[in-house]
Amino acid sequence: MVEAYGRTLNDAFANSAKALINIVCDVSKVDLNKRVIIETAGFDLASLLYNWLEKVLMALLINNLALAKFRVRIEQREDSYFLSSECEGEAFVRRKHHYKVEVKAITYHEMKVTKSKGKFIVQYLVDL
Numbered sequence: 001m002v003e004a005y006g007r008t009l010n011d012a013f014a015n016s017a018k019a020l021i022n023i024v025c026d027v028s029k030v031d032l033n034k035r036v037i038i039e040t041a042g043f044d045l046a047s048l049l050y051n052w053l054e055k056v057l058m059a060l061l062i063n064n065l066a067l068a069k070f071r072v073r074i075e076q077r078e079d080s081y082f083l084s085s086e087c088e089g090e091a092f093v094r095r096k097h098h099y100k101v102e103v104k105a106i107t108y109h110e111m112k113v114t115k116s117k118g119k120f121i122v123q124y125l126v127d128l
Contacts, residue, residue, distance in 0.1 A: 001110065004122050009045075012113070012120035013083065014070035016049065017056045020106075021067055021089075023126060024060060025097035030068035032088040039084045045113035048074070048081040049122055053106045059087070066092040101128055 004019045006012030021027050038055045042048030052072075059065045067089035074083050105127040112123045 002124050002126065006120050007118070009074050009113075009120050010072040012122045013049065013052060013074060014072045014085070016053060016122045016124065017070045017072075017085075017087075018068065020053055020056055020103065020126070021060065023101065023103055025066055025092065025094075025099055027066075027068045029097045030066045031090045032069055033090050034065065034088065036065065036067070036087050036089075037084065038087055039082070041080055041082045043080055045081060046108070046111050048083055049111060049113055049124065050106055050108055052083055052085075053124065056087075057103060057106060060092060064092045065089055066097055103128060 002019050004012055004015035006015050018027055040051040040055050042051050059067055067087045069088040070085050072085040074081060103126045107125045107127055109125050114121050
């Protein structure tokens with residue numbers, strides 16, 4: 001189970017992405033020399049989290065981009081949530097970034113977005 005926290009929902013989602021990348025490699029070794037925008041939507045916060053993490057994972061697996069910094073903006077419009085994030089990182093290099101394990105997919109199983117004691121908590125599982 002992966003848990004990420006934030007004082008705001010934006011921070012919790014940013015930290016959830018950083019935690020995801022840190023499963024695969026050492027995020028502290030990633031230089032911030034490439035910028036990309038990731039946008040997604042969801043019908044509730046869990047679906048937004050799933051779609052967000054899947055796009056971050058696809059950036060790594062398909063575009064070979066290890067992202068390490070995320071500036072997330074979430075807004076609710078009518079019955080949907082929208083996320084836009086400016087993300088920074090660099091091309092993934094197994095040796096430099098200390099490759100750990102491959103994440104094959106994000107799962108909905110036990111995925112939660114909650115608020116407790118003044119902080120947001122996101123929880124999710126990955127398929128290794």
